[in-house]
Amino acid sequence: MIYIAGMDDHADQIRKPRADAVRNRERVLEAAKAVFNAGGPEASLEAVAKRAGVGIGTLYRHFPTREDLFEAVYRREVEQLGELAEQLKNAKDPVDALRRWLRSNVEFVATKKGMSAALALTFQSTSDLAAFSMDRLTKAIGSLLDRAVAAGQMRGDVSPEDLLRTLVGMCYINDQPGWQSSVLRMLDVFVDGLRVRPASKARARVAKPAKRVAKRQR
Amino acid sequence: MIYIAGMDDHADQIRKPRADAVRNRERVLEAAKAVFNAGGPEASLEAVAKRAGVGIGTLYRHFPTREDLFEAVYRREVEQLGELAEQLKNAKDPVDALRRWLRSNVEFVATKKGMSAALALTFQSTSDLAAFSMDRLTKAIGSLLDRAVAAGQMRGDVSPEDLLRTLVGMCYINDQPGWQSSVLRMLDVFVDGLRVRPASKARARVAKPAKRVAKRQR
DNA sequence: CCAAAATACGGAGGCATCCTCCGTTTAACA
DNA sequence: TGTTAAACGGAGGATGCCTCCGTATTTTGG
Numbered sequence: 001m002i003y004i005a006g007m008d009d010h011a012d013q014i015r016k017p018r019a020d021a022v023r024n025r026e027r028v029l030e031a032a033k034a035v036f037n038a039g040g041p042e043a044s045l046e047a048v049a050k051r052a053g054v055g056i057g058t059l060y061r062h063f064p065t066r067e068d069l070f071e072a073v074y075r076r077e078v079e080q081l082g083e084l085a086e087q088l089k090n091a092k093d094p095v096d097a098l099r100r101w102l103r104s105n106v107e108f109v110a111t112k113k114g115m116s117a118a119l120a121l122t123f124q125s126t127s128d129l130a131a132f133s134m135d136r137l138t139k140a141i142g143s144l145l146d147r148a149v150a151a152g153q154m155r156g157d158v159s160p161e162d163l164l165r166t167l168v169g170m171c172y173i174n175d176q177p178g179w180q181s182s183v184l185r186m187l188d189v190f191v192d193g194l195r196v197r198p199a200s201k202a203r204a205r206v207a208k209p210a211k212r213v214a215k216r217q218r
Numbered sequence: 219m220i221y222i223a224g225m226d227d228h229a230d231q232i233r234k235p236r237a238d239a240v241r242n243r244e245r246v247l248e249a250a251k252a253v254f255n256a257g258g259p260e261a262s263l264e265a266v267a268k269r270a271g272v273g274i275g276t277l278y279r280h281f282p283t284r285e286d287l288f289e290a291v292y293r294r295e296v297e298q299l300g301e302l303a304e305q306l307k308n309a310k311d312p313v314d315a316l317r318r319w320l321r322s323n324v325e326f327v328a329t330k331k332g333m334s335a336a337l338a339l340t341f342q343s344t345s346d347l348a349a350f351s352m353d354r355l356t357k358a359i360g361s362l363l364d365r366a367v368a369a370g371q372m373r374g375d376v377s378p379e380d381l382l383r384t385l386v387g388m389c390y391i392n393d394q395p396g397w398q399s400s401v402l403r404m405l406d407v408f409v410d411g412l413r414v415r416p417a418s419k420a421r422a423r424v425a426k427p428a429k430r431v432a433k434r435q436r
Numbered sequence: 437c438c439a440a441a442a443t444a445c446g447g448a449g450g451c452a453t454c455c456t457c458c459g460t461t462t463a464a465c466a
Numbered sequence: 467t468g469t470t471a472a473a474c475g476g477a478g479g480a481t482g483c484c485t486c487c488g489t490a491t492t493t494t495g496g
Contacts, residue, residue, distance in 0.1 A: 057455090234492095239445095242444085273446035274484080
């Protein structure tokens with residue numbers, strides 16, 4: 001056996017991952033998202049592989065169990081929501097930025113009709129996924145909230161956790177037909193409620209959302 | 219063709235259901251409850267049949283789809299909760315009766331670890347099951363609530379729907395370790411809050427639950 | 437109590453999906 | 467460009483789903 005300079009840090013020196021592996025992994029995730037949304041969590045994994053244009057073996061190498069696949073899809077989406085928050089941080093109006101992010105969340109839930117059941121399955125078995133996503137989303141929401149508070153446009157006595165819980169709770173009842181627009185309205189009201197109003201001019205604007213709430217009753 | 223007296227109500231005169239059919243149906247439901255609780259909603263139906271001591275064909279005759287089976291199991295449980303309310307109606311203390319029923323509900327959720335994912339699946343596809351169970355449980359809770367209100371022991375400005383929603387919301391977050399005892403505590407506090415206190419002597423008793431809440435914080 | 441009819445039973449078998457295994461292919465590195 | 471580690475694909479055994487039908491059991495009318 002011959003020693004070569006720098007050989008002892010071979011543990012760090014890992015091979016660059018193969019390009020096709022990276023590409024295929026991504027393809028499978030994309031396909032899985034589509035297939036599960038359409039066919040629910042029981043959809044055939046072979047269908048996912050087919051749609052991704054890879055062999056079934058490839059799918060299983062990347063995601064040994066069905067739940068691994070669910071989890072990866074979901075993590076990716078949560079990550080995207082986190083990135084969206086990063087972008088929105090640079091927006092002009094901090095309150096509007098927060099509002100946009102919250103709305104994106106509702107859309108997120110809405111487009112995941114099929115996935116939601118899958119998530120119910122996964123959350124239950126691996127609860128660190130729940131921890132991860134709560135953490136990530138709390139941070140996302142926190143960064144937006146902080147900015148609005150720092151700008152003096154929003155009250156400071158609401159925690160990111162409270163906000164997230166409110167959001168999740170609102171989205172939880174998503175079986176009625178018009179739930180989505182209802183939640184969006186309630187969110188608007190809620191955000192308006194969080195607002196710090198600059199003296200008199202704002203007084204008149206308070207009535208509007210309140211009226212919308214009344215209208216919504218049944 | 220000859221007419222015989224009473225022949226025109228032949229539609230009502232249905233054969234008595236066969237004894238073995240009734241028995242087997244019950245056996246399958248019991249087995250399904252156990253198997254799904256243990257193995258989650260993906261558990262093998264053949265395992266259910268085996269445990270019930272019937273052939274797979276028998277299982278499928280009674281419950282053509284997996285969801286039919288879920289639904290039947292769940293309906294049966296809801297029905298049992300309803301019956302429990304009937305019994306509790308005759309209890310001495312109406313407030314205590316309501317409290318007991320609420321507590322049973324928490325237990326119900328707690329023992330349905332595996333089933334809950336199955337229900338998430340089923341609720342999503344057949345939402346009349348949701349309607350049925352909400353209706354049944356609202357009635358159950360309403361009958362207990364009314365009695366307590368009529369006895370002058372509880373405030374009358376809380377609807378059965380509100381109460382049910384509170385209960386469901388409390389039980390929704392059931393992934394943390396100590397959730398069950400936490401919910402039970404919160405229920406106690408809540409019930410105490412609903413109470414109409416008889417004048418002075420009660421004043422002292424109000425502090426107790428409030429302290430328990432503070433203690434609970436994290 | 438019996439015979440006929442209705443009903444239910446069980447499980448064999450066809451089919452779909454799961455998941456592993458391994459010979460072949462491809463990309464990284466030197 | 468050759469070597470080699472890593473990834474690919476899909477055949478195939480195992481398992482579970484669900485239908486179908488010959489057999490067994492129960493009910494009912496006499």
